[in-house]
Amino acid sequence: DTGVSQDPRHKITKRGQNVTFRCDPISEHNRLYWYRQTLGQGPEFLTYFQNEAQLEKSRLLSDRFSAERPKGSFSTLEIQRTEQGDSAMYLCASSPSLRTGNYEQYFGPGTRLTVT
Amino acid sequence: GIQVEQSPPDLILQEGAISTLRCNFSDSVNNLQWFHQNPWGQLINLFYIPSGTKQNGRLSATTVATERYSLLYISSSQTTDSGVYFCAVLPNTNAGKSTFGDGTTLTVKP
Numbered sequence: 454d455t456g457v458s459q460d461p462r463h464k465i466t467k468r469g470q471n472v473t474f475r476c477d478p479i480s481e482h483n484r485l486y487w488y489r490q491t492l493g494q495g496p497e498f499l500t501y502f503q504n505e506a507q508l509e510k511s512r513l514l515s516d517r518f519s520a521e522r523p524k525g526s527f528s529t530l531e532i533q534r535t536e537q538g539d540s541a542m543y544l545c546a547s548s549p550s551l552r553t554g555n556y557e558q559y560f561g562p563g564t565r566l567t568v569t
Numbered sequence: 570g571i572q573v574e575q576s577p578p579d580l581i582l583q584e585g586a587i588s589t590l591r592c593n594f595s596d597s598v599n600n601l602q603w604f605h606q607n608p609w610g611q612l613i614n615l616f617y618i619p620s621g622t623k624q625n626g627r628l629s630a631t632t633v634a635t636e637r638y639s640l641l642y643i644s645s646s647q648t649t650d651s652g653v654y655f656c657a658v659l660p661n662t663n664a665g666k667s668t669f670g671d672g673t674t675l676t677v678k679p
Contacts, residue, residue, distance in 0.1 A: 484665070486665075486667070488669075490610075493671075494671055494672075495573075495655050495657075495669030495670055495671050495672055496612075496655075496657075496669050497669070498666050498667055498668065501665045501666070503665070508665055509665050509666055511666075542610050544610075544612070546612075555617075556599065556600040556659050557600070557602065557614070557617040558602065558657070558667065559614060560604075560611065560612040560614075562609070562610065562611050563610045563611070565610070
């Protein structure tokens with residue numbers, strides 16, 4: 454088990470461009486979460502999936518943000534028409550099967566986005 | 570939504586001291602985790618502790634769910650323990666949406 458992986462680790466983009474991040478969860482974890490973290494704050498929930506179904510989206514997730522998990526394995530987070538306020542660390546986490554009642558989340562290394 | 574408050578925001582101690590970090594939450598939870606965030610931003614799992622007490626080496630944690638708080642103890646603190654510690658809770662009313670506190674920044678001086 455290699456843990457949660459995220460790609461890319463760093464992304465610098467110009468305002469107005471679209472960016473896409475990828476997250477590969479721990480295999481057989483059926484829950485996958487996206488968070489955003491800005492300097493000096495704790496991570497803020499964006500959205501989560503149970504298998505391929507997106508079950509909740511935060512109000513932080515504007516219309517410019519979209520997340521998918523098409524086959525219930527890896528997930529992508531896309532930000533369209535990036536703004537400087539989107540600059541942050543984007544974190545992905547996964548947790549084990551609901552059947553075990555274990556909701557422990559394991560985090561990836563994050564993707565640091567800088568919008569210039 | 571659920572509120573999570575961590576205290577103190579900053580903690581400065583000498584090496585060898587005991588560190589006590591607190592996490593208060595405003596509603597019933599079915600999950601509580603403690604994390605240490607390393608300088609590169611990676612969140613390292615310390616404890617998954619919805620209730621009760623757990624120990625792992627110099628670290629221990631206690632969650633009193635009925636009183637809505639959790640404590641993280643670091644005994645014989647070392648300089649390598651420095652960093653930001655977060656608690657995160659998953660409320661009973663929403664089994665997917667975790668809420669993090671704003672963290673405690675621990676500085677252990679030699």
